[in-house]
Every structure is written in structure tokens, then in C-alpha cells.
Amino acid sequence: MRIVFGALYAAMAAGQLASFGQMPAIMTAYGLVTDAGAGALAVALIAGELVSGLWLLARPRSRAITPVWVFTAVAVVWALLAVQAYIRGLAVTNCGCFGIYLAQSLNWVVLIQDGLLLLYAGLLLRAARRPGETRSQEAVSEVHRR
Template structure:
């Protein structure tokens, strides 16, 4: 539960920073050398939406066993990590990694890669926990256990 609260806070902060920098996000993502113009704008919108979904879900329902926000978090983490690793491997200079839009900027370097690796590790941990929880709940989905059933 604590991990979900921390990740919810970080994802929400990332999304807020990116929304506040929304006009600059296509250029920020373009610095990674894979997408430019309209495709970069679409990628920015997808990343922001994903961060908002998992951030809000983790904060609002940290005990939830729903798998969708976990998969969204994993996809967003994989996308940011993929962008960073390929740009770093190609020796591109990325002055602003874009994680928080134009706020809390970091140049793409090995500390950013470590942060991305940790995000992927957290995604794996969340996915393993979600899969284990789903397996223990059985084929009925766990409603009888009252895990995701609202109480009056």
C-alpha cells in the first residue's frame, strides 16, 4: 500500500508538471530522437493520461487489487525507460528528460537511467503482487472476500 501511495504521488506530480508544460512536451520528447511533430504530441498525451490514471488510482484506492492501473503504470514506465535507454545508447544530448515537464528538469544521464530502472522494478513488483492476489482470489474474482466491494 505504501508503494502505491508513493507511486501515486510521483505519477500525479509528473502528470501535473507535464500538463503545465503541455505545449513544450512534443519538443521535449523530440529530443529523444524517435518522434517529432504530431506523433510526439500523441505520445505526450498518452504518457500524461497514463500517469494521471495510475497516479489518481493509486492515491484514491491504494488497497485496490485492480490490475488495470498496474498495467498502465508498467506501460508508462516502460515507455519512459525505453526512450531514455535508446537516447543514452545513441549518445544523444537530452537537456530535459521531461519527467516533470519543464519543472525539476534533469539532463539525461545515468542517474535518470537508474530512476527508470527503479520504476521498472516497482512495476514488476506491482504486477507480481497483483497476479498473486488474483490467483488467491480464485475464479469468482474475490467479491466474496469484500476486497473491492464498497461497504455501506
């Protein structure tokens, strides 16, 4: 699953980078930010998607917590943007998940997709290494599982 979600986030970032000139307008459609704020939000989301997507692709077995928190933060921001715009009845003609590519209007399907990303983020957080766990403890646990 890490490879699938890593590829998804990397593809999202690629589509948004390829259509970066339109991303501030897409962010503005959600009704929370305008102008420089919309550009900054777009940059933050793209950077987060790149970091977590490439990390999950390059190191799918890693239990490092940092890319998991980045993945989670991006999922939370997208979900908050979508939910608040949907509740307010804003007409978001392109959710912006892939920039101008694979455009879909904001609707309940997008909300479900965001919910699934949040669910997966929770699973990633749960599976991530606990701060006090050492490699030797992991090795012993692995031996006992076999």
C-alpha cells in the same frame, strides 16, 4: 509505496500538463518521434500517469490489474525512451519527467530512476490479483495469515 508512486505519477502528470506546450519538443529530443507523433506520445504518457497515479492515490489497497498495467506501460515507455537515447548519445537536456519543472538532463541517474520504476512495476504486477482469485479466497487467505 502505492501512495508514494501514485503521488510521483500524479506530480509528473501535473508538471507535464502545466508545460504541455513544451512537451512535444521534449519528446522530440529523444529522437524517436516528431511533430504529431511527439504530441501524441506526450498525451499518452500524461494520460497514463494521471490514470495510474490517481488510482494508486485514491485506492492504494486495490489489487485491480488495469492501473498496474497502465503504470507498467508508462514506466516501460519512459525507460525505452531514455535507454535508446542514452545509447545513441543524444543530448537530451531535459528528460521531461515533470515537464519543464525539476528538469534534469538524461544521464545514468535518470536510467537508474527508470530502472527503479520498472522494478516497482514488476512488484505491482506480482502483487496484483490473479484472474481466478475471488474475494472469498482472499478472505480465507487473510484469516490464515493472521
